Amino acid sequence: MEATEDKFLTIEEYENALSRIANPTHRVQFLLMGDAGLRVTEVCELRWSSIDVRKKVVSVDSLKKRDKSDVRKIPMSERLYLAFADMVSKKGKTTGYVFGGAEPVGRGAVNKWLKELCAKHSDLPHIHPHMLRHTFATNLRVQGAEIADIQNALGHERVDTTMIYAHADREKLRQLIEASAPKPSFWALLRLKLFPATRTINVPLAIIPDLVGRDAEARKVEQLISQGVNTLITGPIGIGKTFLMDSVTYPKKVLEIDDTKDFKKSLAHCLLHLLGSKEAVAQLAYSTDDPEQLRVKVSKESIPNLCKLLAIAADKKEYVLKIGEIDSITPSVVRALEVLKDHFIILTTGRAVKMSSSSFLWDFEKLELKPLDRPNSLRLFHRLTDDLQLKQLEWVQNKIYDTSEGNPRMITELAERIRRQPVIDAYVVDEICNSYLGRQTREIDVSPYLLLIFGGLIIFKYIGREAGEQGLTFIGSAIMVIVMFGRYFFKGAKRKNM
Structure with missing residues (x-):
């Protein structure tokens, strides 16, 4: 200190x-x-x-x-x-x-x-x-x-x-x-x-999104936490996973870890926090409650020992362990979470968790966030721009919704871009939306299309054989060879993530 x-x-x-x-x-x-x-x-x-x-x-x-x-x-x-x-x-x-x-x-x-x-x-x-x-x-x-x-x-x-x-x-x-x-x-x-004082601060140039269209999801998360159920919030980038997690009201005490990078250090900080308020546990584990001595001793612990000590320092389901995201999760973190999930209420987010790293998620409740529907998308955009004088408002709203497809992050970023313009009309909004790279980087799963193409080519062999067309038969036979070795061919397209 x-x-x-x-x-x-x-x-x-x-x-x-x-x-x-x-x-x-x-x-x-x-x-x-x-x-x-x-x-x-x-x-x-x-x-x-x-x-x-x-x-x-x-x-x-x-x-x-x-x-x-x-x-x-x-x-x-x-x-x-x-x-x-x-x-x-x-x-x-x-x-x-x-x-x-x-x-x-x-x-x-x-x-x-x-x-x-x-x-x-x-x-x-x-x-x-x-x-x-x-x-x-x-x-x-x-x-x-x-x-x-x-x-x-x-x-x-x-x-x-x-x-x-x-x-x-x-x-x-x-x-x-x-x-x-x-x-x-x-x-x-x-x-x-x-003479009541002003109780609102008007910050017109600051974009602060609201939790629009996620009321049901927020209530669901709060209910799951109250019941002691571990929860994984999933969805594509920008869908509002972290924002939802930060916006819910927590009925229990919270320990927060930003992500799984340097997980050992994060666990050590959590343990130091708990030991700082539970001197008896600190004395039992390390024979001291001096903050500096505790810091030195805790820093030398392994991840498995840190997990065990955390379970001792906190009552079962006393704390919510809030983890920012688990997309890049290592085997050592998986093993740690397999221990912690039985003692803490874990709330975390992820776009794609590898199937090989999902063993700790078996008893988790999965809450998948979908894009906002049109009314809520327009409501969010209105809240972010309600102080602006927008010309051709209906056309602007349609353009924003078509560009964002209900993605809250895209709506917020487009609103920020629009706010920076000295004059806002349909031409300006059209330029912003057409040049916005966010809509060009959406993740696309091409495996269903590949399967349709391969299935169609296999049918060529059957049609060629029945009709006596050697060309179609040859194409179909070639595809049959590919299918025979499909284990390797489809390796890159098979589902690897939850």
């Missing part, structure tokens, strides 16, 4: 300082450090593309991990969300860097206005960015947050339990953040009641 020698602010000091900040931009910066625990450099380099206003989540690149890309997702407190809304309503800018123009604002600028704030109000202590980050961590701990959750939220480097590999239920973390934020006074509540 980072050094914490710096004094943290008491609740009264924090609220007093916040009440003195009139500048909406400064208020957002203050709350990002104090209510979300961001480093000052992370605040300065934050982009609008990292702000999910629908889910009220801030995604932060962990600057301490320079050799790889790690992202942690921090839920916004309600007052941070309202501060963002107030800033957007006054500034109107929602592209590029949140603070700055073509270049991000420097950390010196944040330090400068904090220094000026303290100098202007003598009753305030000397406040600097790390003090706010320390205050965030301290308040979470007071509210009962586990050490592992705080490390996740802060993005600490020494204890590798960042949210990209394994994290606790984000709704639980949101509740802790809300609880750690002091409640407003009676007069503040009355003022909010009489």
Whole structure:
């Protein structure tokens, strides 16, 4: 964990300082450090593309991990969300860097206005960015947050339990953040009641798709999880498998693994997360609950041992093990999942799982996503473009549906392309759709067509023999030879994937 020698602010000091900040931009910066625990450099380099206003989540690149890309997702407190809304309503800018123009604002600028704030109000202590980050961590701990959750939220480097590999239920973390934020006074509540603050952030240039046309599938996934049933969501690229998995409400605690690459490391992060909240298990397995010692010892475990320890650290079916995708799965991962599937509720996605790697899927429920029907396709397109003035709307909708064939990703990408145009008419939309490569790269299974051709050629032999036509008989005989060695000929066309 980072050094914490710096004094943290008491609740009264924090609220007093916040009440003195009139500048909406400064208020957002203050709350990002104090209510979300961001480093000052992370605040300065934050982009609008990292702000999910629908889910009220801030995604932060962990600057301490320079050799790889790690992202942690921090839920916004309600007052941070309202501060963002107030800033957007006054500034109107929602592209590029949140603070700055073509270049991000420097950390010196944040330090400068904090220094000026303290100098202007003598009753305030000397406040600097790390003090706010320390205050965030301290308040979470007071509210009962586990050490592992705080490390996740802060993005600490020494204890590798960042949210990209394994994290606790984000709704639980949101509740802790809300609880750690002091409640407003009676007069503040009355003022909010009489003069309600803006509660929506309008980000017109950001495409954030909705879960359109997947209500039944979302309810099915939630039902299966509640029943403790392992589930595989399948479908072609862009059909919305990951989006569905991220959008459902989880009735149980979640451990998340992005994919099966470096699976051993991902399992180690999951185990570290569990051991961070279950000291008794850590003591039993390793005779210590010190985070740094645990990290070293866990990193030396094999995949089979990690699976066994995970089963010990969590009660049966206590956690959902959410795996991003299993298309590229190795034999060692298959063996691991054969163990984990009996102890965790596994939810995962895949376009095509090799038949030779599907043994762990025998007791899984398969949920296959189909393209959206026409009404839902048009509803999704409308939600993504409802603020635009589209000419010849009916023709545009028909063109989008014909091009996408109900694929949500294609609809979203086409909507993004359309939004970038200064003038939008039928000619522009037609050009965008005709040049869109997505529709030219759909997967096609040609084996049925090959079988039809081969079957027809075999019939030639029979017809040729009956009619006395030597040419047809020769063609049919040649095809018969191919069929005799069809095991090798059809090897490339036989079904290899689920």
